[in-house]
Amino acid sequence: MNAQPEQLLENNLIDQLTQLGYQRIVLNNETEVVGNFKRQIEKHNKVSLTETEFKQILIYINKGNTFERAKTLRSRIPYVNDLGENKTIQLIDSKNWCKNEFQVANQISMKGNYDNRYDVTILINGLPLVQIELKRRGLELKEAFNQINRYQKHSYGAGFGLFQFIQLFIISNGVNTKYYVNGRVKDRSFKQTFYWADKENELITNLPEFADDFMNPCHLSKMITQYIVLNETQKALMVLRPYQYYAVEAIINQVKTTIDYGYIWHTTGSGKTLTSFKAAQILTGIPEVHKVVFVVDRKDLDTQTAKEFNSFSKGSIDSTNDTKTLVNQMTGSNKLIVTTIQKLNNAITKPYYLKAMKGLENERIVFIFDECHRSQFGKTHEDIKNFFKGCQMFGFTGTPIFEPNAGTNEYGKRTTEMLFGKPLHKYVITDAIKDGNVLRFAIEYIRTFKQKDTIEDIEVEKINEPEVMNAPKRRNNIVQHILQNHKRKTHNKEFTAMFCVSDTDAAIAYYRLFKEAKEQGLHDLKVATIFTYTANEEQKKNKDYIADGEDEFNIAAESDTPYLAKYKREELDDFIEDYNKMFQRNYSTKDSSLFYQYYNDIADKVKNKQIDILLVVNMFLTGFDSKTLNTLYVDKNLQYHGLIQAYSRTNRILDEVKSHGNIVCYRNLKEATDTAIELFANKNAVGEIIELPYEALDQKLQEKYDALVTITPTVDSVNTLQNEEEQAEFIKAFREVMRLINKMKQYGDFNYDDLPITHQEFEDYKSKYLDLYEENKGLHKEDDKGHSILDDLDFELELIHRDEINVTxxxxxxxxxxxxxxxxxxxxxxxxQDLLNSDIQLRSKKELIEKFIQKNLPLIADSDDVIEAFEDFVEQERKEAIQEISKEEALDQDKLEHVIGEYLFTDKQPLREDIVGLMIQKPSLKERSTKIERVTHKIYDFVNTFISGFVR
Known part of the structure; x- marks a missing residue:
């Protein structure tokens, strides 16, 4: 009998790994995995463990979630030997990553609440640390991702939980291969899976080539021990992407082998902070390096970066509150320091600090400059370089300064290369979009007024007169346009937006307009604003801005007379008071500390979707990352690096629904946009970076709709599809239609009346699509050998979920x-009825709601009593349902409710032993598996029907 394609893929991979140096081992079940772990850990530590000693180790490591176990993996494990002596062993050698024991096994069977058999497992020192899931060629890669999610829910926690030590997952269908880090299933998105690449950012997707490069034992062990970061704040693992890995390696090599400078050109949104942290962390371990100093150019980024660095490694640094603190850290034992360029400049130029700093002049200090396009081009850079004679400087930037966008100061035109030397690694915006690491931009240019003597709109590209741009009527039109389109742009406020304007006068005027509209009942959006009210907003390009007072919040504002500054401060205080009332806070501009707290609170609330629109002048347009921000409204002249930086606030990857970053321009920025893209990518990159215009998407939709009706000419014809192959063709065709409509809905021109498919037709097809999903979701079809071909399709239910349609x-x-x-x-x-049929979250509640409509609703006299009556009805039905499950399956009801509570809390389906523990009478071995699956299925249905979605 010929091997199945998937089996052939598996066999070839194992042969290849064996040739790379892995020991091939056969492990059939958990008992054999545990026995092998004992042998390998003894070999690695050069000890012999008695059963009593080994049992202590098993008990010690079998606790905590994936994050806690990742910490355990990297620590020494204590035990008491049979002589009563305290001993420790090592699970993995992180310093000498090649000196570990490497094995490969396949088809290990684990029994959780389902029997699962894993494709290929890589064990290091006997612990399963890498899981590989393979699908035959031609199948969607995401099905392998979904399969691993099922394993994690169903069986990874079984027994001693050794599979919860897995650090990396690898998924492949032979032609496409990706890797990603372990973590909580509910936090995991396919968007967070990564391709590997070479140093030139060329993807390595073919499985044999990927195995040679990425799965070489030394490299794989290095990725696990050196390039996985444990984020203490999020309690999550983070793995570096290939371009981050190559950047860190390049910096380390430069420090170890030369005294030259260099810079890293990684596009905005590609994870610069993680890259720079990892580089700094590894550099502190090089004996020749005296200190590593990470330099930012704003006080807010000082604290933000320190917070992020400490989240990557708890207690790794303290931020410097003032220059005195910085000097103490520079002269003390701190190996890693985060500070602002302003404080660093003070430390080496003010006579008060020079005596203490003098001893550092010739030390080997590595400076890493954050966003080196901003503040490194004047006297400050020269001062640092001249004072620290033994230093090395490295810069990170997403938008380098080249000749065309270079400003002029007393040193002439200065480019990034003039200050830092050659780029050590490049990863530009086209690379990131190609790899799916950032999103494209959908840009709309909006006409905002009409000529007086004609009815024809003036093209937005042709306008720039200040008196026209600042006209109250124009600004009011812009506010009305935003209010009309904001929910569409942000998927009904599932995401947030930023609105950047030309100056503080504009910010004040726009805030007032939003406030007046809210008072008139025209919207319910939460709008906040922040700007500064002191000197010097429009700085000369690239000139250093060193604040006189280092506690000042160093983002400049408009140059004003004292009267105007006072007026703008009073206005801002009024706006902050609105914010205080909205969020029960107590901020003001009375001192820089309160204002700084206001800034940080706004940042948190934007990230947590508690602010709908943030109105800014300059603040937040660089250095601020929020995955939940998807729209930028622009009434401000932007160019070159400032334009790319501002646009890039919107293009962080989140999920399938966030398909692109929305840019809505109310100014003539098309030429500036094209020029900036050409400068920071290449001349032909505009089409790669900017999403298709609405008309082109409409044309694509027509093509996809034609393909759909070729397969199913009418909605009813879905019922007559003859087999699973035909059903799969329909699913793929309708999914393409859904993807396009998801994009098009965010454009201002979107209207179902203009589409080839009507709204009702779309909803009807969607109902049939969901019917097929329900029939084939395969909850209890865990044997993926010979399963339905529909199980290999990703239904992309994220595109169907609609926040505006919920139980409330x-x-x-x-x-x-x-x-x-x-x-x-x-x-x-x-x-x-139509809504119940077409919404994925509500379908599970369809029978419940229909019963209420038929039996209870006619008995209610007053509409004010409907909601309370419905809630009482649901609670009664819930009680009856749990009693019915307990009675039908002979389960202990109290224990059943406890298991359901645990399921909700952990988001992990109960294990087999949990289900067996509910049974009043234990079934025979023959009946046990069937009953466990049946009860698990009923618990899942119960939660979907009575609990999920009822949190109001």
């Missing part, structure tokens, strides 16, 4: 249905 929304419709005249009840009831 349906409850409000029930209120309207109760109060509706008799003649309208039938149509309103049909609308509810």
């Amino acid at each position: 929304y349906i409850m409000n419709l029930l209120v309207r249905l109760q109060a509706a005249p008799q003649a309208e009840k039938q149509s309103q009831e049909k609308m509810i």
